[in-house]
Amino acid sequence: MKLPDKVRIQGADWEIRADHEQMDTDDTYGQSQEVHLRILIDDTRPIDRQRACLLHELFHAYQSMNVAPKQRLTEAQVKFIAASLFQILSDNPDVARFICGLEKEVP
Numbered sequence: 001m002k003l004p005d006k007v008r009i010q011g012a013d014w015e016i017r018a019d020h021e022q023m024d025t026d027d028t029y030g031q032s033q034e035v036h037l038r039i040l041i042d043d044t045r046p047i048d049r050q051r052a053c054l055l056h057e058l059f060h061a062y063q064s065m066n067v068a069p070k071q072r073l074t075e076a077q078v079k080f081i082a083a084s085l086f087q088i089l090s091d092n093p094d095v096a097r098f099i100c101g102l103e104k105e106v107p
């Protein structure tokens, strides 16, 4: 599955764009640009990195719409929460489907 091109966060449509050129450093895989409602993902990274990075950036995006800058989670906290959630959901697709309400109907 390819990178989605948008995500709705609390009624606002954020653009998701593959972009390698705007990454600041070699260990930057993505950016959330709250002013532009845009998330950039480095599409030169392996697909699992892109997936984990998108989840990470979604936390930043969600926070930007709900939490004053001084009260936001630190980068380390976002990394921990996003990485742990990514591992749990990736390794447990039934749990992910249940949480999202996508579980299969049993006839």
Ligand SMILES: [Zn+2]
Binding pocket: 056, 060, 075, 078, 079
């Ligand atoms: Zn971050």
